[in-house]
Amino acid sequence: MLEKQIMVSCRKCGAKTPSTLLKMDLDEKMMVCPNCLKAKKTLAHDKKTDPDIVAAHTPATESSRLGSARIGGPRISSIERRGETPKVINICSACHYKYNFNPETQTPRNCPYCGKSPSAF
Template sequence: MVIETRVKCRRCGRDAPASEFTVDYVYKMAVCANCVRERKASSNSSNHPVKNSPLSKSIMSEPKQNAVKQSVAVDWDEDDEFLEKTAGKKVVSEGVKVVKLDSGKLLYPCPKCKYKFKYDAERNNPNKCPFCATLVRK
């Protein structure tokens, strides 16, 4: 008979089998599966607010007050409009900056958690980030 080791979660205090624990990149420690589920559920609900909630209805129905009309310079043209729109925007790069190491290996930074690990391009190994399990982009 095999007795599984039970460990107390440092975040919630619940006893759980040691095999259920994972290192979570948000909490930066080993936590039980329930804590990970709760975090993912709360992050999903905060990203997608309920459309029919009374708070969102009141925000959407309020007319925009205190709208200040900006004065436009005399020599204002299309180029100025374009520059105003693009000046504050951040350029998002789609690629990941990889550093080439010896014999086909790369130092790959994970786009999600920024964890840097060695990636073998010839064997495509590991195919996921060892820290957060995000798939490696090719």
């Protein structure tokens, strides 16, 4: 049995394409044809091989930019490293949700996920 394919225009380039070949482009949030996806992949590949971009994203550069990570004890976010208000990662003992807790202002007073107060933990 011969099936009739429905032709749909690509949202990016406007070319007529069978609907079965359209793919979702998550960055553009629309259905695009295979040619547009190929063009996007080659552009992304060219950008990744650019020496300036590769040098900017090396692990040594990122670790020196963020500072050394603390091992053990409460983790301090990068906000404290910049001299702003300190925040500690807290784990709710009722639901095990991880959230940032500011010890200076004692906020948030309850777990943002389950709403339990610290005395109920």
